[in-house]
Amino acid sequence: SNLHVTGLTSKPAKLTFEKGFNVVSGLSDTGKSYVFACINYMLGGSNPPKAIPEAIGYSNILLEIKTYTGQTFTLSRNMQGGIFKLKEVEIDKFQTQGIARELKSQHVNGAKDNISSFLLQLSGYDEKYVRVNKNNVKREISYRDIARLTLIDEERIITEKSPVYSSGQFNQQIQEQSILEILLTGKDAKELEQVEETKIYHSRIKGKIEFVDSLIEELAEKI
Numbered sequence: 001s002n003l004h005v006t007g008l009t010s011k012p013a014k015l016t017f018e019k020g021f022n023v024v025s026g027l028s029d030t031g032k033s034y035v036f037a038c039i040n041y042m043l044g045g046s047n048p049p050k051a052i053p054e055a056i057g058y059s060n061i062l063l064e065i066k067t068y069t070g071q072t073f074t075l076s077r078n079m080q081g082g083i084f085k086l087k088e089v090e091i092d093k094f095q096t097q098g099i100a101r102e103l104k105s106q107h108v109n110g111a112k113d114n115i116s117s118f119l120l121q122l123s124g125y126d127e128k129y130v131r132v133n134k135n136n137v138k139r140e141i142s143y144r145d146i147a148r149l150t151l152i153d154e155e156r157i158i159t160e161k162s163p164v165y166s167s168g169q170f171n172q173q174i175q176e177q178s179i180l181e182i183l184l185t186g187k188d189a190k191e192l193e194q195v196e197e198t199k200i201y202h203s204r205i206k207g208k209i210e211f212v213d214s215l216i217e218e219l220a221e222k223i
Contacts, residue, residue: 002064010057064091131189
């Protein structure tokens with residue numbers, strides 16, 4: 001709902017979004033891509049916005065999020081990276097009200113103290129599992145999985161590649177499709193039964209056969 005870029009010696013740069021559809025328009029080099037980069041960065045992206053001349057004097061980004069249940073949260077992050085600071089307050093009250101909770105920038109399975117888990121919980125996709133390969137190996141979903149389908153920059157808009165298979169890597173397609181299935185149906189891979197890899201299965205069977213052969217040989221000698 002609000003995006004602020006702040007610095008000790010600079011006047012805050014502010015942008016407000018209304019509930020529903022919003023359009024950020026302007027000529028080339030007026031900051032549209034910078035706004036996109038700021039939002040992506042504040043939703044767990046690892047790359048901070050580019051150090052453009054207009055950003056000199058600014059050091060922090062604040063993002064206000066309003067949920068459909070009426071809650072208001074504000075996230076703060078230094079442009080150099082590192083942890084997030086979270087308060088359940090409006091963006092203009094971030095510096096004066098509430099106690100900040102620290103969130104790590106990296107998703108950790110089972111942990112709740114990171115930006116990914118916080119955003120997944122707000123989105124209703126926490127505790128979902130993604131299918132990784134044809135053998136039904138699973139992993140916890142990360143918010144960055146969802147971000148790849150919801151944050152689309154202009155380079156990806158004009159490309160001929162599929163927005164679903166955004167990585168372009170064949171071995172990633174199964175999990176990219178699994179993420180889309182979660183978004184479309186709400187069903188994840190948690191209940192899928194993992195299938196043993198063919199090589200491991202054959203190796204295990206071979207080991208059993210060799211063990212049985214050794215028992216037969218031992219019994220034959222006794223007889």
